[in-house]
Amino acid sequence: MTGLRLFKLKGEVTEVVPRLAEVEADVQDLVEAHMEAMLGVTFLASEYSTGPVHGGRVDSLGIDENGSPVVVEYKRSTDAGVINQGLFYLAWLMDHRDAFRCLVRNRLGAQAAARVRWSAPRLICVAGDFTRYDLYAVREHGHSIDLVRYRIFGDEHFGLETVASAGGTRTPARAGRRRGAGLEQRAERPDGAMGMLAAAVDEVLLGLGEGVTKVENQTYTAYQRLQNFACVCSRKSRLLVYLKASPAEVELVPGFSRDVTALGHHGTGNLEVRLHSERDLERAQELFRMSYAVV
Helix, strand or coil: CCCCEEEEEEECEEEEEEEEECCHHHHHHHHHHCCCHHHHHEEEEEECCCHHHHHHEEHHHHEEEEEEEEEEECCCCCCCHHHHHHHHHHHHHHHHHHHHHHHHHHHHHHHHHHHHCCCHEEEEEEECCCCCHHHHHHCCCCEEEEEEEEEEEEEEEEEEEEEEEEECCCCCCCCCCCCCCCCCCCCCCCHHHHHHHHHHHHHHHHCCCCEEEEECCCEEEEEEEEEEEEEEEEECCCCCEEEECHHHHHCCCCCCCEECCCCCCCCCCEEEEECHHHHHHHHHHHHHHHHHHCC
């Protein structure tokens, strides 16, 4: 957003100058009230106490679309300590899993608590800006970290820009582990022709831009840039890709793409694309780019 200029077109064309919040709490309140739309994270708690030993409060706790625990930290402007502070709370969270499960159970129910993915906890830092040392640290820490820059435009517009993302060190669960009780199970990898197609899809989705990370879940593989933009499910004779692009904005082709808004399916996204061959993948790439642009 540092190079983005916003203009009001009604009446005389005037520039809407971006600004920072008056206080940090204004940013926190706004994001917490709309966390799912803005970050793809379900809000769980604000100013969550870490107890007398750690002596701190997590700005926001949440859980993302793939079941990963999320710590969100906010800074009004630039703060060199935001990443280290967030990592401190992330470490606390990993040492207090029962407390987090209890929080999820109380807010979202027992099924959601059983699906928490402890292999991929995330830290999201929302701030007015970041230093070049922050950008370097994201790549070196080995954790899943997103740095998100915010700006306020006038009285009605709030902008978020992901300036750096790292997927961290994922620890996929071993094949054959049972479901439930918070245990994870890795989606089966296709082989043969479908395996080659899956590898090609993986290359295309990861190559859409910087900051794309991959998360292997129980029944699908998610590709995210802060939020999921594509979820790939493997079948014996095809790959199903669920995208965040709006089905209403594309021309649906029978046997290739369909609107699954009202249909249950694995992963996130309401546009389903069916891939049987490399030719289908070529047809789907524009839809992939559309979905990437949405998030």
